[in-house]
Amino acid sequence: MAFLCKWCSYTGADLAGTSRMEYKPNVHAIRVMCSGRIEPTFVLKAFRQGADGVLICGCHPGDCHYQEGNYKCLRRFHLLKRYVKQMGIEPERIKLEWISASEGKQYAELVNSFTQTITELGPCHIKETMEVLT
Amino acid sequence: MAEEKQKIKMAVYWGAACGGCCVSVLDVHEALFDVVAAADLVFWPIALDTKYQDVEDMPDGFIDLTLYNGAVRNSENEHIAKLLRQKSKILVAYGSCSHMGGIPGLANFSTKEEIFDRVYHDTESTINTERVVPQPEFEVAEGVLELPVFYNDVRTLADVVEVDYFMPGCPPQTARLVEVFTAIVTGAELPPPGSVIGAGDKAQCDECSRKKTENKGVKKFYRPWEVVDDGETCFLEQGILCMGPATRTGCDFRCIQGNAPCRGCYGPTPDSTDPGAKMMSAIASVIDEKEPVAIDKVLDDLVDPAGYFYRYSLPSSYIRRKMS
């Protein structure tokens, strides 16, 4: 599952697509207005619904269309990682990267490397664990 | 005159609870006379010597109003929850534990095995060379003795039965109980089933009287004992964690009025389901740093984010227990 901000990262991902770069098809991308719009709830809900990893992308620092959104995102990300770790979830399952509108290639590489990380970690059992009360 | 009115039948039960919710019912003080004038208490283990058998003997739907407090931690809590559901017209999840898991819900950071190991083997004061642990069934000469089965997960009341209303609070503010009780006995129109009652629909911060500025720039968080609270500035702005941004109103600011930050017992605001997630978002907004290293340094001040953000709500949150 990937959350991409509309202004830079989604455009970057689009570029990866239109330039016909090869990248792993495992990622479902969701476009949001700004990385600052990505609430911790979105990430937790994605895991709860069965995502094995969550990728968050925004504009490079200083380039956010709404100025401060990506800094907010960065702080949330750091906090979320600490929280998921306490919950016994590998923090590597959440990744934040800055992707600009011209970085189609970087996006493709990122998707490939993140997919690789998640494959190595194996499937995430959050969904099953949360659904069955024992 | 009161005699002529049909009294309602009422039950109060405690599952995995501390007893505080039952005491909050007693805290109506002299209004207790009005309560007993309007309601027959047919089952209330803390105060009355009624037995489970008495409840089993009641016809279905016999009780008009049941306040179930406490989480569901073991098979006994679950059994009585189901029994009371069957016997009650209105079932209220009363208090944080029943609503969201509450303090007992923090046990979802551990497994049943870990809890048993700690309690029956490892505590500093335990000598248990025969490694005796409670068994749900034990045969003695007179027959089989039974104990409730201890579950691995602490559950909310709504995890095991259909709940009509949720009344938040640890414990619920007694004034709210009186309001809800009065509404029920006077036959006032009640909100749709599944609603939160006896609480506001704003966030604590929206109505809090502490002084806040637009510019909350926190560079360091403190434990409450590390700073001298000035008594008037927003706790968060002083770098003291306060659950106000993610917590519903309704308690009349019990903690804040007492110069202590809100801990979140009234649960999430209506627009969110997961108070901890909302709180993480709020905390991320007030930190005044932009570099990863500096951000991490501020976050190091938060010793136990998961335990703090989900103090009352772990079993009802997205990640409702620690993965093992």
Ligand code: SF4
């Ligand atoms: S954070 Fe706490 S002290 Fe500050 S406004 Fe909100 S409820 Fe009041």
Ligand code: SF4
């Ligand atoms: S201030 Fe917060 S923790 Fe205290 S009673 Fe109110 S909701 Fe509960």
Ligand code: FES
């Ligand atoms: S618009 Fe791209 S991060 Fe804010």
